[in-house]
Amino acid sequence: MASVSGGVLRPRFNWQALVTLAVLLAVGFLVLLPVVFLVEESLNTGDPMAFPPEQYGIANYVAMLEEDLHVLTNTVIIAVAATVMAILIGFTLAWILTRTNVPGREKLERLMELPYYMTPLVGALAWAVLASPKSGFFNQIWHWAGGRGDLFNIYSMFGIAWIMALFEGTVAFVMISASMKSMDPALEESARVIGASKLRTALTVTLPLVMPGVLGATLFVFAEMLGSFAAALVIGIPARVYVITTAIWDSTLSYPPAYGRASAMGLALFAVMFVMLTFYRWIIGRGSYATITGKAYRPRPMDMGRLAWLLFGVCALYILLAVVLPIAALILTSFQRFATALLHQAQWTLANYETALALGPVREALVNSLMLGFGVATVGVVIMALVVWIIYRSQLVGRGAIEYLVMFPQAVPRLVFGLALLWAWLNMPIPIYGTLWLLALAYFTVMLPLGVRTLAGVVLQIDKSLEECARVCGAGWAYQMRTVTLPLLKPGILAAWLLIFMACVRELGASVFLMGPNAKVIAPSIVNAFATSGTELTAAMALIQTFTVMVALVILFRLTRGMTRELT
Structure with missing residues (x-):
């Protein structure tokens, strides 16, 4: 655009174009430049501290596939197990709180957000206090009651997956419940009219209709599990169970630091997560599974009768495991000289x-x-x-x-x-x-x-x-x-x-x-x-x-x- 002043045509300065260019360059510098350096270092087969690299090759990728295959296997096993548990938790809670008349539904839905704000690091530390062999609070109470051996051992692959699932379950809940809230309840009511039970309705009507949302949540959560670090660090290192994130961290602590191998593992993890999240966005972007039409409707929860209180107990159990017990364990531990679950032996401070x-x-x-x-x-x-x-x-x-x-x-x-x-x-x-x-x-x-x-x-x-x-x-x-x-x-x-x-x-x-x-x-x-x-x-x-x-x-x-x- 141009302006006319005194008969002279003067160009108008385009601030919007300048700001857009500046933002594009700045964001590109912040986001892409570090990844470029990471790619270059992953190909460094010489001195890990040399820049630019003295030698280039794919030796770091070959070593990752040959020597770190058990790390990749551990990562996949734990991520799959954690994702399955998280989706089961998320789907169950979403169905209860969006499709049934469970008591205190609105308050329970707000409480489901709490595990996200606690952070996986705090959750992992708390469950280390609760379920460590011998010294864990659960095992202390078990021994005090006369039990032999340890009841729980959190330092295992299942322990890592359990903590990941417990604190990512709330993410799955939010994503799946959004799909369930947008579903026309008339479809479920039609199934009930022709004699389908509540369980059969949930499995044959609700689940297929929200399957795209469940699949999207599964891909998103799986990608998050692959890149999870806190639980794998706190629980996995003492158990000598390494996943790709803790292997990256460990590689940089060696002498000399194996930056090349760490970079290769990091890029491999990034590539998998990029594919997962791209597929997730593609699924979410599709509209062929929509059940909302121009016809107005009001969501009507199913009357569960006496089962409503049982479903309330399921929600309360999740809050107990993800919030109440971890916070209580940390509070109890933080006020003692030597942590114990046996209060009569506690030394408060x-x-x-x-x-x-x-x-x-x-x-x-x-x-x-x-x-x-x-x-x-x-x-x-x-x-x-x-x-x-x-x-x-x-x-x-x-x-x-x-x-x-x-x-x-x-x-x-x-x-x-x-x-x-x-x-x-x-x-x-x-x-x-x-x-x-x-x-x-x-x-x-x-x-x-x-x-x-x-x-x-x-x-x-x-x-x-x-x-x-x-x-x-x-x-x-x-x-x-x-x-x-x-x-x-x-x-x-x-x-x-x-x-x-x-x-x-x-x-x-x-x-x-x-x-x-x-x-x-x-x-x-x-x-x-x-x-x-x-x-x-x-x-x-x-x-x-x-x-x-x-x-x-x-x-x-x-x-x-x-x-x-x-x-x-």
């Missing part, structure tokens, strides 16, 4: 909390995590809001490429992306490796999909006519963004801010390779305490982290509830 808050490295790690969470969330939501507007509101060339790039980190396991950033910034002239700046860049990049999806849901609900009215009245793009778009985005911005803050405070995978002596954060510090200190101190640190996340969660619920009331 506040020393673990005093130590956790008094130790310089621990206090520094907690403060750094809070600072990173606040900084990344504050700066990140502004940038992400701009990115979302470019993708879903502008007509600029390149917005599709930006959408692809910002969602790319979703297919890269956090641990692998941390390894890619490690190798990239070790070889860059900018000296930010081992500082909070690199951790902030890593957190911002891996949080892009979370922030963009959260904000996109709000942007798509804003009528375009509001922005068009501003333009008709002569408002420029920057003025329109400041006075129309951003105020309307306020609920989404608050929600995205708190979600990103919580995710940063609990982040483990992207932190383990990037944390330096002067840049410690809380999640890897908890793992280090578990490996080197007592269980009691570790429990106190884990609860401090969990309390911080829960406070942010309460604030999120209250703010979003207040925003909803204002908008209605």
Whole structure:
């Protein structure tokens, strides 16, 4: 476009095109450059510290297939077992809470979100306290009651899969319940009219209709299980059961560090996850299984009679196993000198909390995590809001490429992306490796999909006519963004801010390779305490982290509830 002033034709500066180009280059640099370095290092068959590599080859991939075949086998077995259990948990809970008249349905549905906010790291630590051989609380009570041997041993392949499933089951529940809520209940009622039992209706009508959603959830959860790190680290290392993520971590700790082999394993894991998530999006994008039509309907839950209380017990059992028992075990442990489930033998103390808050490295790690969470969330939501507007509101060339790039980190396991950033910034002239700046860049990049999806849901609900009215009245793009778009985005911005803050405070995978002596954060510090200190101190640190996340969660619920009331 051009403007005329004094009879002279002057070109108008296109700010939108400039901003789009800048965003595209910046996101591409953050997302793709580390992966390029990772690919190059995976082909390095010479000095692992040399850059550029002195020799190139595929020896690292050959070694992965020949020497690490048992690691790949363990990864697949655990991921499959965990996925099956998680989908069973998710489907069962989704069916109970969306298709039946179970008592307290709305409150139970809200409680199902709690395991996600506890984090797998805290869950793994708690179940190590509960079910360790000999010293685990369950086994202590079993021995006290006269039982012989150990009742449970969490340090096994099943133990790893159990913890993964328990805390990913809530993800499967959210995904499957969304499909069930959109299903016309008349289809189930028709089956009941012709004499089908409630169980047969669930298996022959409900299940086939939500199968695309179940399949999508299965692929998504399976991809998450392949890249899971926390449970595999806390439970698998003591049991000497290695999966691909812990093998990557272990390879970088060897001397000399096997960066080439770690990079090859990371890229293999990334390739599988990329295929899984691409297939998942393809399934979700299909509309041939839709059961919502133009005819209005109101979801009507099935009357389960006396079975309703049994189904309530199933939901309560999941909350007990995923939330109540783990938190209770950590609380009990954190207030004792020597952890025991036998309360008459307990030696109560506040020393673990005093130590956790008094130790310089621990206090520094907690403060750094809070600072990173606040900084990344504050700066990140502004940038992400701009990115979302470019993708879903502008007509600029390149917005599709930006959408692809910002969602790319979703297919890269956090641990692998941390390894890619490690190798990239070790070889860059900018000296930010081992500082909070690199951790902030890593957190911002891996949080892009979370922030963009959260904000996109709000942007798509804003009528375009509001922005068009501003333009008709002569408002420029920057003025329109400041006075129309951003105020309307306020609920989404608050929600995205708190979600990103919580995710940063609990982040483990992207932190383990990037944390330096002067840049410690809380999640890897908890793992280090578990490996080197007592269980009691570790429990106190884990609860401090969990309390911080829960406070942010309460604030999120209250703010979003207040925003909803204002908008209605």
